[in-house]
Amino acid sequence: MDAVVNVHVAKTQLSRLLERAHAGEEIVLAKSGKPYARLVPLDPAAGKRAPGGLAGVVGDEFFDELPENELAAWQA
Structure with a gap:
């Protein structure tokens, strides 16, 4: 059976x-x-x-280098 404890009591007996x-x-x-x-x-x-x-969710392309246009956008 579950014990039922009031919050006020629980604060003192945590x-x-x-x-x-x-x-x-x-x-x-x-x-x-x-x-x-x-x-x-x-x-x-x-x-x-x-x-x-x-595995199978993140493909190897995750580790590929960024294309020049995306790399430039990050460095701006």
Whole structure:
């Protein structure tokens, strides 16, 4: 079951609430007694990036030299 915590209480207990969320608990923050936001643990895999994620999206032409007219426009 989700824990419901009022914002006023959450301000004074944020560190404890973060620890509980990190442990897997979902905490609902309430404002004036009404649900307002959720404090949930992050997915550990969500922050990891793998090389080659843009393969096929960015072509080799990205690394080609600029044509003279575009190069001149950047140097103006």
